[in-house]
Amino acid sequence: MKTQKEPFLKKKWVQSLIASLFCVVLGLLIGYIVLLFINPKGAWDAIGTVVKNFFTYPNPKVALKYFGSTLVKTAPLLMCALSIQFAYKVGLFNIGAAGQYVVGAGACLYMALAWDLPWWICLLGAMAAGAVLGSISGLLKSYCNVNEVISGIMLNWISLYTVNMILSNVKESASPYTYQLASFNPSALIPSMGLGKLFSNNQYVTIAVPLAILMAVVIKIIQDKTLFGYELKATGFSKSAAKYCGMKENRNIILTLAIAGALAGMGAALLFLTGYEQWQCTQSSVPAMGFNGIAATFLGGLSPIGTVIASYFIQHITSGGAYVDKTMYSSQISDLISALIIYLCGFVLFLKYFMNSRIAKREEKASAAAKAAEAASEKESIEPKDVDPNEKGGEE
Amino acid sequence: MTLLLQYTLIFASVLVLVALGGCFSEHSGVINLGLEGIMVMGALGGALAMKYMSADTSSFIMIVVVILAAILVGMIYASLLAVACVNFKADQTIVGTALNMLATAGATVIVKAINTAENPDNVSSTMQYVGAKRAFLVNIDGFEFNWFMLVAVLALLAAAVTLYKTRFGLRLMACGEHPQAADSVGINVYKMRWAGVLISGALGGLGGIVYITAGVSEWKFENGVAGFGFLALAVMIFGQWKPGRIALAALLFGLFRALSNVYAGFGFLTALNIPGSVYNMMPYIISLVVLAFTSRKSRAPKSEGIPYDKGQR
Numbered sequence: 001m002k003t004q005k006e007p008f009l010k011k012k013w014v015q016s017l018i019a020s021l022f023c024v025v026l027g028l029l030i031g032y033i034v035l036l037f038i039n040p041k042g043a044w045d046a047i048g049t050v051v052k053n054f055f056t057y058p059n060p061k062v063a064l065k066y067f068g069s070t071l072v073k074t075a076p077l078l079m080c081a082l083s084i085q086f087a088y089k090v091g092l093f094n095i096g097a098a099g100q101y102v103v104g105a106g107a108c109l110y111m112a113l114a115w116d117l118p119w120w121i122c123l124l125g126a127m128a129a130g131a132v133l134g135s136i137s138g139l140l141k142s143y144c145n146v147n148e149v150i151s152g153i154m155l156n157w158i159s160l161y162t163v164n165m166i167l168s169n170v171k172e173s174a175s176p177y178t179y180q181l182a183s184f185n186p187s188a189l190i191p192s193m194g195l196g197k198l199f200s201n202n203q204y205v206t207i208a209v210p211l212a213i214l215m216a217v218v219i220k221i222i223q224d225k226t227l228f229g230y231e232l233k234a235t236g237f238s239k240s241a242a243k244y245c246g247m248k249e250n251r252n253i254i255l256t257l258a259i260a261g262a263l264a265g266m267g268a269a270l271l272f273l274t275g276y277e278q279w280q281c282t283q284s285s286v287p288a289m290g291f292n293g294i295a296a297t298f299l300g301g302l303s304p305i306g307t308v309i310a311s312y313f314i315q316h317i318t319s320g321g322a323y324v325d326k327t328m329y330s331s332q333i334s335d336l337i338s339a340l341i342i343y344l345c346g347f348v349l350f351l352k353y354f355m356n357s358r359i360a361k362r363e364e365k366a367s368a369a370a371k372a373a374e375a376a377s378e379k380e381s382i383e384p385k386d387v388d389p390n391e392k393g394g395e396e
Numbered sequence: 397m398t399l400l401l402q403y404t405l406i407f408a409s410v411l412v413l414v415a416l417g418g419c420f421s422e423h424s425g426v427i428n429l430g431l432e433g434i435m436v437m438g439a440l441g442g443a444l445a446m447k448y449m450s451a452d453t454s455s456f457i458m459i460v461v462v463i464l465a466a467i468l469v470g471m472i473y474a475s476l477l478a479v480a481c482v483n484f485k486a487d488q489t490i491v492g493t494a495l496n497m498l499a500t501a502g503a504t505v506i507v508k509a510i511n512t513a514e515n516p517d518n519v520s521s522t523m524q525y526v527g528a529k530r531a532f533l534v535n536i537d538g539f540e541f542n543w544f545m546l547v548a549v550l551a552l553l554a555a556a557v558t559l560y561k562t563r564f565g566l567r568l569m570a571c572g573e574h575p576q577a578a579d580s581v582g583i584n585v586y587k588m589r590w591a592g593v594l595i596s597g598a599l600g601g602l603g604g605i606v607y608i609t610a611g612v613s614e615w616k617f618e619n620g621v622a623g624f625g626f627l628a629l630a631v632m633i634f635g636q637w638k639p640g641r642i643a644l645a646a647l648l649f650g651l652f653r654a655l656s657n658v659y660a661g662f663g664f665l666t667a668l669n670i671p672g673s674v675y676n677m678m679p680y681i682i683s684l685v686v687l688a689f690t691s692r693k694s695r696a697p698k699s700e701g702i703p704y705d706k707g708q709r
Contacts, residue, residue, distance in 0.1 A: 034502075038509040093489045144688040149429060149489060150633070151687065153626040154680040161673040285619050291497055298490060327516055330508040332618075335501035343476070343494035346486035 010359055016301030019351050020310070023299060023344040031337040039328045046324045050334055053320035061200045068199030070312075070319045072276050075212040076101070078311040079267025080293030081300065082219055083130075085307055087148075087260040088297065089223060091236035094257065096137050096152025097264040098290025099159040100130035104265025105272050105287075106163030109279055112188035113170035113179050119188045123269040130265020131258040133159060138257035142250035148257070156286045168281045177278040190273045208270040213308060215263065220304040232256055264290060288335065292318065295338040298345035314338050398539045399658050400651075406610040408643075408650030409548035410603045414628035415635065415642045416555045417599030422637060423559065424592025425572040425585075427701045429492025430477050431600045432625025433499030434470050436617070438601020439608045440503045441469025443615065446528035458531040459543055462605060470601015471594050473499065478593040482586055485703035500620040507617045524614040532609060544606040551599065556639040568592055572697030575704045585704045603628065611657055623680065627653075630683035636695045645686075652679045 008014060028047065035043035049056055054066035080097045087094035094100075107129035108122040117125075133155055140146040171178050181188055190206040199205045223229040235242040235252045243249045267289070271277060296314045300306035321334030414431055421428035428434075445465035449458060477495055480486040504521045511518040534541040559565040570578040571588040579585050607624055608615040631649050635642030656675035659665045 034505065038505070093493075095493060140684070140688055145691040145694060146684075146687045147633075147691075149493075150626055150629055151684060153623055154630070154684045157623050157680045158677050158684075161677045165671060165673045285622070291493075294490075294493060294497075326519060327512065328509075330505055330512075330519065330521075332501050332504040332508070332521075336498065336505055339494055339498035339501050343480070343491060343498055346480045346491040346494060347484055349486065350484045 010356070013301070013303075013306075015352050015355055016303070016306065016348075018355070019345075019348040020299050020301055020306070022351065023341050023348070024313070026344055027337050027341040030340050031333060034336065035329060035333065042325055042328050046329050046333065049323045049325075050317050050320040050337070053316050053323070056323050065200040065202045066319075068196070068202035068205040069276070070315055071199075071209050072202075072204045072206075072274055073271065073319065074312050074315040075208045076267035076271040076289055077292055077296060077315050078212045078216065078308060079270060080264050080290050081296035081307045081311050082216055082304060083260040083263035083267070084293050084297040085300070085302055085304060086219055086223075086263060087256055088302060089236050090232045090252065090256040091239070092141070092148050092253065092256060092260075094134070094137075094152065094260045094264075095149050095290075095294070096134065096155050096257075097260065097293055098286045098288075099152065099156035100133045100261040100264035101268045101287060101290045102156070102159045102163050103129040103133050104268030105279055106159070106166055107265065108188075108269040109178055109272055110166055110170060112181060112185050112273065116185050117188065119190050119273050122188055122273055123190075123266065126265040126269035127262040128265070130261035130263070130268075132261070134257040134259070134261020134264075135254050137261075138254035141257070142253045156290075160283065160286050163279075164281050164283060167279050171279075171281050176280050176282040178281065180278065181273070181275040188273055189275055190270070204274045204276040206274050208274055212267070212270055215266070216304040216308050219263075223304070264293075267293075292335075292338055295342045295345075298348070299341055301348075314341075398537075399661060400654055402540055403611060403654030403657050404647065404650045405545050406542050406606070406650075407653040408646040409542070409545050410607045410610060410624065411628050411631045411646035411649055412548045412552055412643055413599050413606060414603035414625060415632040415646060416551060416639060417596035417603065418629050418632045419555070419596075419635075419637055419639065419642060420559075420568070420599070421592045421596035422632070422697050422700045423569045423572045424589045425575060425697060425699050425702070425704065426477070426481050426589050426593050427488045427492065428474075428477065428593065428596050428600075429489055429629070430474070430495030430499075430625075431492075431596065431628060432621055432623065433492075433495040433497070434473050434597055434600035435604030435607060435621045435625050436496075436499040436503050437473040438466040438470035438604030439615065439621065440506065440604075440617065441601060442466035442605030443523050443525055443608065446525040447523065449528065451527045453531075455531040458528060462528075462531075463547065463602060466601045466605035467598045468601075470599075470604065471597040474593050474597020474600065475590075477597075478590050481703065482589045482593070485705065488701055488703075496620070496625070500618070503617040503620075520616070521618040522614050522616045525609070526613040529609050529613045542606075542610075544609070547602070548606070551602070552639055552643055559639065564591075569697070571704075572700055575699055576708070579704075579706070589704065600625070627679055627683055630687055633694060633696075634683075634686050634690050636690075637697065638695075649679055649683065652682050 032043060032047045035046050054063045054070060057063040057066060080101055083097045084094050104126035108126035111117045111122045111125045137148050137151045137155060140151045141148045167178050190208050192203060192206045195207060196203045196205045231247050232252055235247060235249050239249050292314050296307055296311040300310035317334045317337055321331040324331060324333060414435060418428050418431055442462045442465050445462045449461060477491055480491045481488045507521045507523055508519060511520060532543050567583050568588050571585050575585045607621055627649060631645045632642060634645040656678060659675050
């Protein structure tokens, strides 16, 4: 029946793109206004620095190296965002991704430093730890009716304290940081396979980056092309309808959160097993990675591929925040911008509704005009095809 | 022992205030997951008031101004939630989460800006209010009575009366149970939901300032309020959305939170040789266990979390 070409603005991905761009521009604008309030002199430079990130280095080689570093941190962010996206499609808000990320970090670092295991086992361990934490939330949700947001937050704090305690066993005696992977157990480092050379010898750029992107593709395929993905989405649309169709909705919820947890745990492994960062055992707040993942998910229009781009953007401005002039502003300005972006994403649904109703009104007008024309001259019949270019011309 | 009692009461006061805030918002039909962020913002407002008032202001004025500042900032911040969730029908979970992140980031940026403006070498997000804090305390025989405890009790009584004995409270609850029915008898659902969210902003902001003055006299805003807003939500669920039960639940949770502050003072607890982190985890673990047992037969307002659409049947 779909003979008519859909108007450009009606396409889902176009609408998502417009909505996301709207959020980004408005988020940056409000961030800029906040900077103006703090100190009007350097505000333009500061917001420019946040957006430029590694381009602030004039030397292209150095810039390339720091581009690599941004990519290194994009990989875990993307995994957290995928974790949240995967759960959100089933109607679950996995705010516990932050905690699943924490236990992933704890598991992979402990396995690497205390048991001297190779990287891929540590990676699997991190995934398993995240999955266990995720399924706790899932069990509580499906059998005890505990809101997954609240249980997720509680588990975030519990896992932070636990991991701090466990990793204290493998930390340097003089500092709160865990041992350097490179000197302690190089076999636990994720192999670079020559990728680092592409980024001016940035040894932290490893196969972790393509691995994360690969996972995004896998998630996309699972959601769009498999029976399992279909069942999960159906459960998300209506739990009772899915149950009525014979889908096991409790099993689906637990499984979803377990997979989401595994993704977030893997994200932690993809960062900490590059040796780029060490865990600080006196950390008193849950790492922001899992929360920034929320920003990336919604900015990415809830599609795995959009999430890849959005994750890069969020990490780009987060890294850029580190370069602002510290005598005037703080690096948290980029956290502020990502938080604003999430807030604005709350309005996306309304924005899309607004766009659709505008289009619908136009179509109605066009068809009314067509009908009027038909009535006026009955001999001339106007096909719906002729209506199309009319309304297209009218669109801004 | 007095120390444990003192900390239990002050943490319970925080939980009562914030949980009542959540209670009002949810009874009107809006899930307020942004309570944590509202607490941070209220704390910031109160802390700024303490910072900029001269130290020799009388205690009474100090208390009133700080409370009003916290309430005002909390309400302004909560209106961000109300605009998005009541007028624009946004997803309440996303907006609440965004508000939590926004509050911590925003408060950090503001406090750091103030600190660096005063002293370019000071890039910390810590704010001190040692002198001003004394206004809230009355020392009775080693027990530090905090005026906020009284405020919490008054808020509890006021909340119970408002919800069950006034026209406004009953209408508010109707909007959370069945907004269409409420609308059909002439209640403006949007207005009621705005009122619910604003009240939760006021109580949440107040809870925030109580929390950062409980036991410490400086606060590092980078840490937010460490999940306390969510503990308050757990208290609210455990209290089945009823003020009386919320107070009891808050006492229980306050006790466990207080233990992590004062466990070192008890001979038998230190003899057990449990690491401090375990005590820090306790409130969260307890709340998970409690929620697991009480959420099944939850008496949540029926229409909470669903944006009200006039045209829907």
